Structure formats: C-alpha cells, structure tokens
Amino acid sequence: MNRYFYIDTEGRQKGAFTPEELRQENVRRETLVWAQDMSQWTRAEEIGELKFLFSGMPQQPPIQKQPEIETPPPPMPKTWLTESILATILPFIFCWNVFSLLGIIGIIYGSQVESLYRRGEYDAAAASSRTAGTWTKVALWIVFAWIILIIIAIALLILTLGFSIASLPALIDWANSL
Secondary structure, three states: OOOEEEEOOOOOEEEEEOHHHHHHOOOOOOOEEEOOOOOOOEEHHHOHHHHHHHOOOOOOOOOOOOOOOOOOOOOOOOOOHHHHHHHHHHHHHHHOOHHHHHHHHHHHHHHHHHHHHHOOOHHHHHHHHHHHHHHHHHHHHHHHHHHHHHHHHHHHHHHHHHHHHHOHHHHHHHHHHO
C-alpha cells in the first residue's frame, strides 16, 4: 500500500498518508496527490487505489476562481487650484498683504491632486486635496482679517481728521491769542 502526499486547498503539501487516512483528510476528486512510484502529481480521482474514496460521493465540479469585479475609482477630489490662486494673488496685488502668500502652499498641494489621482493613489490625492483646502482657507481668513483692519484704519483716520478739521478754527484762535 502506497503512502500519499497531497496539496491542500491553500497550496500546502501534506503527507504522507495511507488511503484510509486520506479519507479522514477530506481529499476531494480534484485534489492533487503523489506517491513515490508516481512520476508527477495527479488528481486523486485518476488513481485506481483511491477511487474508493469517491464511491457514492457526488461528482463535484472543479472550483472555479470567481472573476474579480473591478470597483470604479472614487471621484476625483477637489483640487482647490482656482481658489488658492485667487486667495494668494489678488490680495497681494490689491492690498500688499504678504501673508496671503501662504496660499502658495495650497497651490502646491492642489497641483498634486490630479496627478496622484491619475496614478491610482486615491488616498494620497484626497489627503493632498484636504491640505490644499486648509491652506486656501487660511489664506482667505488672512485676507478677510486684513480687509477688516484696513476698514478700521480708514474709519479711525476719518474720525481723527473729522475731529481735527472741526476743531481747526478753535485751534487757530488759541494760537493767535498767544
């Protein structure tokens, strides 16, 4: 009686087993087996000594690998390029706000989003998009704060000049009295 080796469902070699021990190992018809007197691995159902393992057992169709279903890629994240450029350049030109140049960081990260997405690095593209959005928003808040400071400065200037002009005749009379 031969002792057989077999390849399990995970591709590992097991053995050596007698034919009776193979029954306890739940060897199926399509399982590859080998013994010392055999030249190559053979399906168990093709070996005469092992046919008794499958008598009364229904023929099982060979296991077919399920085709992999390709999932569509996630939608491309927002690049924030337009917003970053506007939040960086316009305040710098009109208000001479150098802090708005922090928006350049948003431009750099925003320009990476599409190339990362096209390479299939979806998580990296999403992270780059989030970073670009954060720096664009930082630049915008700086612009808003800068505009509010300019409005306050203009208002104070107008109030100061208003009081100065109204009090100018009294100031001239005081100076003449000296």
